[in-house]
Amino acid sequence: MKIYIFVLFLFILACSNPKETQKVEVSVPSPPAAPASSNVQNLARAIMGTGEGLLRGVKFGDSIEEVKKKETIELFEEEDSHIGYSFDTDNLETVDILYERNSQNRVSGIELDIYMNTDQANEGLKQELSNLFSVRYGKPVSENPILVWKIKPAGQVSIKVVKNKLDRGLEVRFMQQPKSI
Numbered sequence: 001m002k003i004y005i006f007v008l009f010l011f012i013l014a015c016s017n018p019k020e021t022q023k024v025e026v027s028v029p030s031p032p033a034a035p036a037s038s039n040v041q042n043l044a045r046a047i048m049g050t051g052e053g054l055l056r057g058v059k060f061g062d063s064i065e066e067v068k069k070k071e072t073i074e075l076f077e078e079e080d081s082h083i084g085y086s087f088d089t090d091n092l093e094t095v096d097i098l099y100e101r102n103s104q105n106r107v108s109g110i111e112l113d114i115y116m117n118t119d120q121a122n123e124g125l126k127q128e129l130s131n132l133f134s135v136r137y138g139k140p141v142s143e144n145p146i147l148v149w150k151i152k153p154a155g156q157v158s159i160k161v162v163k164n165k166l167d168r169g170l171e172v173r174f175m176q177q178p179k180s181i
Helices: 002-016 036-048 064-070 119-137
Strands: 074-078 082-088 094-101 107-115 147-151 155-163 168-176
Touching: 036 094, 036 119, 064 082, 064 094, 119 147, 119 155, 119 168
Parallel strands: none
Antiparallel strands: 074 082, 082 094, 094 107, 107 168, 147 155, 155 168
16 A cells, blocks of 8 residues: 555656656747738738839729739729729728729729728828828828829829728729810
């Protein structure tokens, strides 16, 4: 009986003391998330694309077939008046891009509807796009309530903040000025 108690004692002692070769898991907090500013910068780059053209390599007058070759995101609709592409961010925010087409099947305008999760992210993206447009096109010609920049020779781009009970986001519009006769 003494041997049995001695063996049990050794077993309990062996189980209760970690050995040098045992691995002990330590919970280390994950590194802090990247600042929101880098997220909106990455989103702005994803929206704008290569920097060529007005948006994602596309400019006024491009054929719709050229747009289809250049565009890498999901086509979600094709209508007589436009073709629409869409993508979601890692944060489940959505960007819809509509390339408006004219009677010659060429790009006559571009509309973006951007749906954001928070007011902070929305304001950050607005600021990031505003900075990009100011670098490209100069100072805005109008600021209240919609930011507007002139695109030479005959166009403009605008940013409108959308905020209501259901949605928050931005509407960005690239428009051509009608040609005078």
